[in-house]
Every structure is written in C-alpha cells, then in structure tokens.
Amino acid sequence: MRNYLLKGWRPALVLLLLFIIWEMAVSMAEIPNWLLPPPSEIFKEAIAGWGNFGPHLQSTIQLSLLGFVIGSSIGLITAIILHLIPFVRESIYPLLILSQNIPIIVLAPLLVIWFGFGLLPKLIVITLICFFPITVAALDGFRQTPNELKHYMMMAGANRRQLFWKLELPYSLPALFSGLKISATYSVMGAVISEWLGAKSGVGVYMTLASSSFRTDRVFVAILFIMIISLLLFALILLAERILVRWKSKEADNK
Template sequence: MINNLLKGWRPALVLLLLFIIWEMAVKLADIPAWLLPPPTDILKEAIEGWGNFHEHLQSTIKLSLLGFVIGSSVGLLTAIILHLIPMVRESIYPLLILSQNVPIIVLAPLLVIWFGFGLMPKIIVITLVCFFPITVAALDGFRQTPNELKHYMMMAGANRRQLFWKLELPFSLPAIFSGLKISATYSVMGAVISEWLGAKSGIGVYMTLASSSFRTDRVFVAILFIMILSLLLFLLILLAEHFLVRWKRMEAERK
C-alpha cells in the first residue's frame, strides 16, 4: 500500500502540468476571470475565503459521513437478504436496477414535497446514491465463494448460517470494500446534491450562492474541496481494507 502511495507523484506531476497549462492559457488568451479563473486566483480565494467556507465544508462532511454510513448499512443488509433468500432476490433485484435509472436530481424535488426540507430527504438522496454499488459488489462477492470450500464446510457439518458468516461473508470482503470505495466518493456528490434541496449550509449551498453571483473562482474552490473530500474518504476505505483483508494481500504477495 505504501508503495502505491509513493507512486502517486506521477499523477501529481501530470496534475501540476495541467494547472500550469491552464494558467498560461487563461493569461495568454486574456479570458475574463468570471468566465474561467486561473488556478492562482482559485487558490487565493480558497485561502482568503476559508473563514466563510470552512463552515460549509464541515456541514457537508457531517452529512456525507452520516449518509455514507446509512447507505452502506442499507446496501450490505439488502445484499445479505437477497443472497440468503433467492425468491426475494429474483423479485427485488430487477427493481433495484430500475431504481438506478431514475435521475437523483429529478427525484430530489419529490422528496422535498414528501418529507419537507429537513434532514430526511437529504439522507434518502445519499442512501439512494450509495447503497447500490455495495449491494451489487457484495452479491458478486457472495457468489464468487469457491464451491469446493462450501462442500468442505458442509461435509464438516456446517449449517447455512455458519456457511455464510464463516465463509461467504469473509471471502466477499474484497468485493464489499470495492463497493465501499465507490460509495464513499458518491456520498460526497449525493450530499452536495441534497444540499441543493434547501439546506442552510454546505458546499452545495456555497456553490449555488457563488454561481448566482458569478463568482466562478468560488465555484472552483467548491469543486476542489469536493474532489479532496472524495479522495480522503476513498483513502480511508483503502486503509481499512489494508488492515481488515490481510489474507488477500498475503495471497497476492505469495503469487
């Protein structure tokens, strides 16, 4: 894992080159700052406007984490139920796929009508965004458990519950963590979308106010911190996977 992090200098270098090209292109083409600000103006606004922005950032972090925990729990519980009860899986799984074809931005106003402007519609939005990747990843992980290991445990006298908790669930942890990584990044996006529903604070509110006043530099500041927050959540899940799925790492090292 440490070696992978050390290799991060390559994309960091590419990103730095893109910022340099962006800065030079804006200056040479004399593009107005309200249309496309240079990276230096964005960085300056991030530093000078931190006193006002950090409250919005804290609100989005809290909402993202809460929604991620709830969405992950719902997704994993759904996957377990669908896996253990085939009849439910055959009936519900196609509906879950159809639910992902409904744009969240279209569904959001309906949630406000049904549940008001409180916390509930925001949590529902994040949950809808987060639960599906975990459900699909966990189901795939359960199904990929080697049949020979199942037969061995059944011969040893294991019942269905023991088979799931002692074999299928541990074996599916790498797949579950893959779903968690995706959902962790989606949770930030879901939080920002949910804040457009009428929150008092948050990065979504900050972006709305900035775009309405043509403060493009502030919009880019919000985008920058959304990316940073998504990356940090991804790294946290990656770190948890590193310590909890050691057997998979040891197996890869032996190969």
C-alpha cells in the first residue's frame, strides 16, 4: 500500500496539468460556461450547490452499495455452482456470455414495464452489470489452482467439499478481488443508469435536471463525484485484498 501512495503523485500531477490546460484553453478561446465551464467554475458549483447535490449523492451511494453487494453475492454463488457442477457450466456459461451482448440501456425500459419505477428494477440493472465480472474472475481463479496441490490433498484423504473450501476457494481470492474491483466501479455507473429510468433522487436525476436546464457545470460536478465514488470503492476493495490475501501483498511489496 505504501508503494501505491508513493506513486500516487504522478497521476495527481498529470490531472493537475490537465486542469490547468483546460482552464487556460477555455479562457483563451472564450468558450461560454454553458458550453464548457472551466474547472474553477465546476469546483465553485460543487461547493456552492452542495446543499442541493448532497442528498442526490447519498441516494446514489446507497443504491450502488446495495446493488454491488447483491450482484457480488449472486456472481460468486453462480461461479461456485458452475465450477462444482460441470454439466451446468457447459449448459449455462455460453448463455452468460451472450447475455453480456445485450445493452443494459436497452433492457432498462423493459424492466420498468415489468417491475415499475420502484427499487427493484434499479437493483436488477446494477446486479446485471456487477455479477458477470465476478463470475468470470472466480471461475478463472478456481481453474488456476495447481493440479499438484489438488493431488496432494486427495492423497491426504480430502473429499470434494474440503478440496474446494480449503484449496480452490482460497487460491481464487486474487482473481476474485480483481472481479470485485471491476464490479465496484461498474456499480456506480449502473446506479446512475438506473436512476435515469425514473427516480425521485440520485446523481442520475441531478444530471438529467442539470442538462435540461443547460447547467453544464452541474453536469460536470456529477461526473466528478461519480469518479470519486468509484475510486473510493476501488480503494476499499484494494485495502480488503491487501488484508485478506497477505501472501500476494508480500509478493507485490518485494517487486
């Protein structure tokens, strides 16, 4: 973790330079704020409009976390079932891949028709976005377990259940956390998309109202906080990985 903090100044410096170039370009080109506001105006609006934006942000965070937990749980359970029952994996896995070719933004209106404007269709959208990366990552982790370790445990008298819980599942944790990090960032995007379907509050609602009134600075405020939430969720998953997968953390620190 210390290495990540020491290297963090590089992307921060690049981001700062981009903001400076953006500010100067907008000022020199005399671009109106409703078309492309400078970063200074975006930060001013983030501070001045926090009283209005805060409740929307809180609603999106709650929806993202709930959808992420549900999607992660379903993804992991699906991966376990597909791994332990080969004929189910052969029958279902190709269909899971095909399901990812369906654009969520197209499926979303159907969910509203079927389930209304409540919480359920929003959770379904986030779950559909989150579960697939975890399922694929966990399956890859299960398959990457060294065969020699499996043979050793079988020679020691381990049954199939013990083989899975004591070897395959722990060995798949690095791959599983990779899927969790992807899904954590996707969950915020899924929450915003689901709020476009119809909601009373949320960052998606805030963005819709801002864009319809040509308040481009507010749209950028929403985008800024979407990125911040995604980075924070990614960092939390990374921290949990460093704690639970200590052997991998030691290898990363030695590099």
